[in-house]
Amino acid sequence: MRKQLTTLGFVATLTACASSPEHIQPTYVADTAYASQSCSELGQSEVRETDMLTALSDKQHRAHKTDTWGVIALGVPLSELSGSDVSRTLAxxxxxxxxxxxxExxxxxxxxxxPKS
Known part of the structure; x- marks a missing residue:
């Protein structure tokens, strides 16, 4: 019984870990936010978003890695304590x-x- 509770606690802690950036699904953003932009402006917006996504993905990857090691070593997902989980912003x-x-x-x-199907 004690072993089952320990296993259940470990699994619950793992699910509290920061998600890997690849597993974070996008939040819907209406097209109207960009509909008035020209193709050139859309290209500039895409470059800015690509830079932002790269930086956030790197940060989220570090949070995921830190959480994995934190759970293994201490039993605690450290991104919750440090605030380094940026999954909502990344989405x-x-x-x-x-x-x-x-x-575009x-x-x-x-x-x-x-277009995605």
Whole structure:
């Protein structure tokens, strides 16, 4: 019984860990936020969002890695204590990028990614 409780506690602690950046789903952002932009402006927005996504993904990856080691060593997900989990911000930025891509595709901008099915 004690072993089962310990295992259950360990699993519960692992689920409290910061998510890996690849597993964070985008938050929906309406296309209207970018609909008034020209293809050139959309390209500039995409560059800014790419930089932001890269920085946030790196930070989230570190939080995930720290949590994994924190749980193994101390039994505690450390990102909760340090505030380094940026999953909500990362999800929003992913949503912005999706909205930019949808608007670029609608406007047939050069280099626009193919719409997701």
């Amino acid at each position: 929003l930025e992913k949503g912005k990028m999706d909205a930019i891509h949808r608007v 595709a609608e406007k047939s901008c050069p280099g626009a990614p193919a």
